[in-house]
Amino acid sequence: xxxxxxxxxxxxxxxxxxxxxxGSDSDSDTTTDDKVELTFWSWAPNIDKVVxxxxxxxxxxxxxxxxxxxxxxxxxxxxxxxxxxxxxxLFQAEYQALPTLVSxxxxxxxxxxxxxxxxxxxEGLWQQVTFGGDAVYAVPQDSGPMMxxxxxxxxxxxxxxxxxxxxxxxxxxxxxxxxxxxxxLTTFSAADPGWxxxxxxxxxxxxxxxxxxxxxxxxxxxxxxQVAQYWGDLVADxxxxxxxxxTPEWNKALNDGTLLAWPSAIWAPGVLEGNAADTKGKWSMxxxxxxxxxxxxxxxxxxxxxxxxxxxxxxxxxxxFAIWLNTDPAATEAxxxxxxxxxxxxxxxSGPALTEPPxxxxxxxxxxxxxxxxxxxxxxxxxxxxxxxxxxxxKDAFTAAITSSTPxxxxxxxxxxxxxxxxxxxxxxxxx
Amino acid sequence: MASAAPRxxxxxxxxxxxVPYAFLAPAISLFxxxxxxxxxxxxxxxxxxxQVTGLGLGRGSRREVHAGLAxxxxxxxxxxxxxxxLRVLLYGGMLVPTMLGLALLFALxxxxxxxxxxxxxxxxxxxxxxxxxxxxxLLWGFLYLPSVSPVQYLLTAAGGPEVNPLGPTAxxxxxxxxxxxxxxxxxxxxxxxxxxxxxxxLYESARIDGCGPVQVALRIKIPMVLPALIMxxxxxxxxxxxxxxxxxxxxxxxxxxxxxxxxxxKIYQDAFVTGDTYLAAATSIVLATLTLVLSLGFLRLVQSxxxxxxx
Numbered sequence: 001x002x003x004x005x006x007x008x009x010x011x012x013x014x015x016x017x018x019x020x021x022x023g024s025d026s027d028s029d030t031t032t033d034d035k036v037e038l039t040f041w042s043w044a045p046n047i048d049k050v051v052x053x054x055x056x057x058x059x060x061x062x063x064x065x066x067x068x069x070x071x072x073x074x075x076x077x078x079x080x081x082x083x084x085x086x087x088x089x090l091f092q093a094e095y096q097a098l099p100t101l102v103s104x105x106x107x108x109x110x111x112x113x114x115x116x117x118x119x120x121x122x123e124g125l126w127q128q129v130t131f132g133g134d135a136v137y138a139v140p141q142d143s144g145p146m147m148x149x150x151x152x153x154x155x156x157x158x159x160x161x162x163x164x165x166x167x168x169x170x171x172x173x174x175x176x177x178x179x180x181x182x183x184x185l186t187t188f189s190a191a192d193p194g195w196x197x198x199x200x201x202x203x204x205x206x207x208x209x210x211x212x213x214x215x216x217x218x219x220x221x222x223x224x225x226q227v228a229q230y231w232g233d234l235v236a237d238x239x240x241x242x243x244x245x246x247t248p249e250w251n252k253a254l255n256d257g258t259l260l261a262w263p264s265a266i267w268a269p270g271v272l273e274g275n276a277a278d279t280k281g282k283w284s285m286x287x288x289x290x291x292x293x294x295x296x297x298x299x300x301x302x303x304x305x306x307x308x309x310x311x312x313x314x315x316x317x318x319x320x321f322a323i324w325l326n327t328d329p330a331a332t333e334a335x336x337x338x339x340x341x342x343x344x345x346x347x348x349x350s351g352p353a354l355t356e357p358p359x360x361x362x363x364x365x366x367x368x369x370x371x372x373x374x375x376x377x378x379x380x381x382x383x384x385x386x387x388x389x390x391x392x393x394x395k396d397a398f399t400a401a402i403t404s405s406t407p408x409x410x411x412x413x414x415x416x417x418x419x420x421x422x423x424x425x426x427x428x429x430x431x432x
Numbered sequence: 433m434a435s436a437a438p439r440x441x442x443x444x445x446x447x448x449x450x451v452p453y454a455f456l457a458p459a460i461s462l463f464x465x466x467x468x469x470x471x472x473x474x475x476x477x478x479x480x481x482x483q484v485t486g487l488g489l490g491r492g493s494r495r496e497v498h499a500g501l502a503x504x505x506x507x508x509x510x511x512x513x514x515x516x517x518l519r520v521l522l523y524g525g526m527l528v529p530t531m532l533g534l535a536l537l538f539a540l541x542x543x544x545x546x547x548x549x550x551x552x553x554x555x556x557x558x559x560x561x562x563x564x565x566x567x568x569x570l571l572w573g574f575l576y577l578p579s580v581s582p583v584q585y586l587l588t589a590a591g592g593p594e595v596n597p598l599g600p601t602a603x604x605x606x607x608x609x610x611x612x613x614x615x616x617x618x619x620x621x622x623x624x625x626x627x628x629x630x631x632x633x634l635y636e637s638a639r640i641d642g643c644g645p646v647q648v649a650l651r652i653k654i655p656m657v658l659p660a661l662i663m664x665x666x667x668x669x670x671x672x673x674x675x676x677x678x679x680x681x682x683x684x685x686x687x688x689x690x691x692x693x694x695x696x697x698k699i700y701q702d703a704f705v706t707g708d709t710y711l712a713a714a715t716s717i718v719l720a721t722l723t724l725v726l727s728l729g730f731l732r733l734v735q736s737x738x739x740x741x742x743x
Binding site: 072076079080099100102103104105109131133135190191210213214215242243244246247248249252253258310385386388389392395396399400402403422426427428429 | 482483484485486487488489490491492493494573574577578579580600684685686687688689690691692701704705706707708
């Protein structure tokens with residue numbers, strides 16, 4: 001899902017609101033004839049309209065949507081609500097947050113209710129909600145394969161070619177600076193660990209893995225180091241900007257052409273529409289530049305699932321809803337059209353909703369067919385049980401590297417050390 | 433009638449010993465509920481920790497166990513906590529003198545008999561205090577971001593240099609500026625109220641003795657409001673150590689603020705981002721103790737000088 005972290009206004013309020021977070025249902029009966037009310041925390045745009053479709057057809061299982069902040073902040077809120085004993089019945093969870101939520105006993109194992117839902121999803125995506133075991137912790141909702149978005153009008157005007165490799169990308173970045181010192185090809189954001197994780201995945205990184213009963217952590221592997229080094233050099237040379245994304249300044253830079261390109265994910269059209277409305281029709285989408293010419297690889301930035309709370313008294317009915325939301329043709333079509341998501345379900349990816357390009361990219365008629373081609377090249381990835389620690393260390397380590405103008409490689413080592421230290425402290429079994 | 437009732441009661445019987453407790457009950461129960469219990473729970477949490485077994489993925493693989501003083505050891509040994517304290521003390525060193533200086537100046541000016549539009553000025557200076565810190569930081573944040581700042585726009589138009597108030601050093605001034613803007617009014621009101629309580633005869637005799645307005649301010653008014661100044665200083669000191677909203681709100685806008693820039697940000701980070709409520713509880717207690725020691729120590733230091741005059 002898109003990190004609409006425009007401006008983290010109410011981080012404080014989130015902490016305080018936890019105390020007041022309310023759960024509703026009190027009856028424990030799960031027979032299907034009873035009327036039950038399920039609460040659903042989600043941040044997907046217009047998700048309420050999709051849920052209305054369900055409520056119209058299912059008078060006995062009413063789902064009430066509560067709109068939430070995106071990503072990290074919702075994880076915090078969920079952890080606390082679960083600890084306080086009143087989490088929502090259903091919630092949207094990004095794939096990288098699932099192990100944390102499972103480890104904290106927030107998500108229910110819904111394996112006994114999902115039946116053959118598995119068949120509807122690509123194996124890599126299903127693995128994200130099962131961690132390769134027998135338990136099922138969520139139903140996949142969308143994925144965020146990364147691609148390159150660029151201002152086709154300005155590229156043509158400035159005589160730039162669309163880079164197909166990262167080496168070309170660096171060259172293009174320098175050309176932009178040479179031709180117009182007021183512009184940058186793109187920016188390196190120390191505030192968006194999910195973005196960096198996606199780029200590292202493309203390079204072949206594998207930050208966590210499970211062997212038997214122990215974790216292996218390798219955040220500072222060669223692939224990740226390579227990505228960090230690459231961006232560190234670009235920032236050091238002044239070839240790309242180093243300001244964070246999702247700030248008013250960034251919006252302005254996208255709008256007025258200060259930034260020419262954005263390596264982002266499939267949900268980017270929705271963000272651009274919201275944050276850079278003046279540039280409608282001026283963007284194009286291409287495959288992410290590759291590390292080796294001729295390769296076709298990408299990573300995922302975001303992507304989320306629908307999970308059921310371990311403390312929910314209506315797990316079966318909640319699971320029914322989660323399955324409907326993410327596999328029913330009418331539901332997935334609404335998710336695409338209303339929410340701008342790229343659905344995880346296989347059938348939905350070739351569904352009618354994806355025949356037209358997003359409105360913001362009206363000229364690029366092959367947007368979704370091309371996106372599907374790219375999505376199929378996304379690398380698989382295993383998330384660890386303390387991604388929150390890794391992500392927060394990313395922000396601190398990379399901002400420090402930027403402000404002190406030091407190389408990015410050591411920042412990746414810091415991520416590795418902090419992640420391992422936190423896991424050791426909690427008692428996770430780790431192999432070296 | 434109102435005066436007759438107590439008299440007859442006094443004559444009739446003595447008040448039972450538990451009556452005072454009944455009057456105290458609301459205050460005591462609120463104090464217990466809102467203060468003692470949370471503090472006690474924080475103390476309890478600070479002695480616990482999470483113990484994970486194996487992969488930590490199955491149900492029940494995560495248990496809360498007794499940790500002894502391990503959290504305190506970790507909190508005290510964490511250089512980041514001390515760094516964050518140094519940062520906020522540096523920030524406080526800029527903030528407190530500026531804010532209290534301005535507050536005192538404004539209060540003295542308002543108290544001056546010749547001042548015009550006094551009511552309006554008082555409200556205008558106080559008004560920023562009514563703006564929540566988060567909103568104030570958002571507003572200032574927009575003014576600080578070079579590419580969207582109208583200030584920078586005018587500066588550039590006048591041929592001035594590009595200034596980034598969100599740079600690594602400038603950020604201290606920028607955050608202090610928000611706090612000065614928001615806090616001066618409140619402190620001014622406190623000092624102004626103290627000034628109004630000074631008996632007018634003192635001024636009169638000072639004038640007769642030949643004091644001008646400046647001398648009256650320096651020799652009479654300031655010494656007379658010293659207790660108020662000390663009180664506002666202690667409040668400002670506590671607020672400095674607890675600064676949170678301003679840097680947290682500005683953080684997404686800049687690379688200059690880390691997640692543990694101030695002690696409270698570090699506690700928030702531990703409790704709600706990395707999920708270690710236990711370490712956060714221990715750090716909270718360390719911070720609260722330090723704040724208490726600093727404020728009480730300061731009060732003790734100046735007690736004889738300031739409050740001695742009152743008694």
